[in-house]
Amino acid sequence: MIKGLFETHINVSNYETSARFYEKLLNIIPLHEDHIRKSKFYWVGKAGESMLGIRENYSSKDVQRQHFAFRVELEDIVNARNYLNELGIESSNFFGNSSEELTVFPFMPAVSIYFDDPDGHSVEFIAMLDEKPRPELNLMSWKDWNQLHGK
CATH class of the missing domain: 3.10.180.10 (2,3-Dihydroxybiphenyl 1,2-Dioxygenase, domain 1)
Structure with a gap:
């Protein structure tokens, strides 16, 4: 459960x-x-x-890169990018490219933004999308996702 x-x-x-x-x-x-x-x-x-x-x-003198995601609301995903920029934190999309073009994971569906903490851990802000999951589709830009859904 x-x-x-x-x-x-x-x-x-x-x-x-x-x-x-x-x-x-x-x-x-x-x-x-x-x-x-x-x-x-x-x-x-x-x-x-x-x-x-x-x-x-903790339990090791080594720091190993790890990944985790914070859930955010969809309307906050662009604000999150701007907020990180204001803090001087560089952000990217899933592919490591500019966060100006965010990536959608159609199998969920969700859109996200990535950044690193001081030790290089991969941190993500992720927002679920209202549309139905599309597992048959590959990862795509948020722009392409919106065009696909008539937005």
Whole structure:
């Protein structure tokens, strides 16, 4: 009876630097900091629904690139790109190209934007689209998706 993803924890090289980065993002609510374990925890969106944990060199001295996504509303996806730009955070589409042309995942369907945190973890803002899933289609630009759907 899984109802969603509750928490994600990532290794970071410096939890204080990463904390400053994540605290810039909208709806990241500080929850708990453990100076001894060099970790910090955040509610994402609404308290009690989703949590992100950052831990400095947790169980390994190595930081391995990981990926996770924050769900956003469709009307906020372009605002998210502009917000990241204002923060000086470079963003891209799925293919690593300019975020001016976002990518749609027709099998869901959803549109997203990508950026990296200070340790190079791949972070994504993703918004579900109102149309029916189209698993027979390949990834495409949001512009092409909208043209396909008469928008």
